[in-house]
Amino acid sequence: MAAIETERNRRAAKIGIAQERYAGWLDVRRTIVGAFDSYRTECLVDFNGGWAELRRFAWSAPIESIWHTGERCYFLSLSLDGAPETNRSNVELALAMPDGGRRVLLVPPEQTISSICRTGGQRRSLRCLIDADFVESICSFKPTREERAQIGAADFSGGTIEWLLLRMYREICHAEVGMKIAVESIAREIAVEIARAVERRRSNTRRRMGGLPSWRMRLILDRIHAEGPLPRVSDLAILSGMTVRHLGRAFQTEMGKTLGKFIAAAMVERASRMLEAGMPVGAVAATLGYASSSSFAHAFHRETGILPSSVRDGERHRGAPGTGAASALRQ
Incomplete structure (x- = not known):
């Protein structure tokens, strides 16, 4: 007691x-x-x-x-x-x-x-x-x-x-x-x-311009951040029961950025974690659903300004301030 x-x-x-x-x-x-x-x-x-x-x-x-x-x-x-x-x-x-x-x-x-x-x-x-x-x-x-x-x-x-x-x-x-x-x-x-x-x-911007209900946004975010290949915008449109155009407008109203940029930011975040853990560039590309290492490298470089091999080799930490996943996610 x-x-x-x-x-x-x-x-x-x-x-x-x-x-x-x-x-x-x-x-x-x-x-x-x-x-x-x-x-x-x-x-x-x-x-x-x-x-x-x-x-x-x-x-x-x-x-x-x-x-x-x-x-x-x-x-x-x-x-x-x-x-x-x-x-x-x-x-x-x-x-x-x-x-x-x-x-x-x-x-x-x-x-x-x-x-x-x-x-x-x-x-x-x-x-x-x-x-x-x-x-x-x-x-x-x-x-x-x-x-x-x-x-x-x-x-x-x-x-x-x-x-x-x-x-x-x-x-x-x-x-x-x-x-x-x-x-x-x-x-x-x-x-x-x-x-x-x-x-x-x-x-009353939400009512006038249109947005996404929380349950639909949750479906989209869960799919984007799920393990496995990244979704295409058309995949998310089917998932949410909307046209690509309507989804794109509603998502940008809700989040302040295009759906494509949001998917790219998720790609950078997931890819950076795998690369920093030592996973080969080809394996990262396959995990994220890219057809080849070169297409993945091009997409990663477009968003961050650096190559994925630089992240894997640790060069990102010696580069200019503001590069890498955190910077891309804020764009």
Whole structure:
């Protein structure tokens, strides 16, 4: 009995340390810390204007918590174990936020959230907290409280923000040179996407110009980032049940870049990882579905300005700043 109590105290102390870090960002007003069977921060990355945390925890009894985002905080969470079975609501605005298949949670500043996990389970998630001043400085003017709440109620699963959070997760897991810089860069891209979401709602751009529903965008992104040969635009049009022209227009409205450029960026990212791991250029070309090594090399050079053999031999790290996968993905 004493051992169980000691373990609970140890877990509560860990959570207390985490809550101290959240000061000014998140205010956890009520939670049942003793219900956690385990709680572990796997990695924590500070960057200018925020921080990211990869964490894992498990519980065997229902957990109810109430927490409030501070004035300075845009809070994002990506569930890495599929959609969580959690019911959430905005307490102050009586706004329901059921997850219902949602993997991405975005909570704007000054929102009070009630979260209930009715059954036991375990969770691995990526949390990212971004300074609100930076996010809202990108907007044409500061969002109202109602506009913030509307953004928080939106489902960002399957879109650009989820893709960026997955990129951040991969950066943290690989922990390569420049990881902190890369994580900060991705966080800034997320801030831009949040600001754009605010502006789209203001101008009703999505309805006027047309975009892609989150379920359809999820299909497309999952196919682009799946293992095996890269898809053609026509393949994605068939998958999404749209014409090539309609898909191209809708995708560019949603993502701010053409579908072809997005596929090329995914190619660079996947190819770079394989090349840096020592895989032969021919094998990389075959894996990605290119007919020959030369056609792959031409496509890679067109996007990055360097040859894939240079990446495999390590020359990319001695080249000019801004070359390689990270640069291509930002274009």
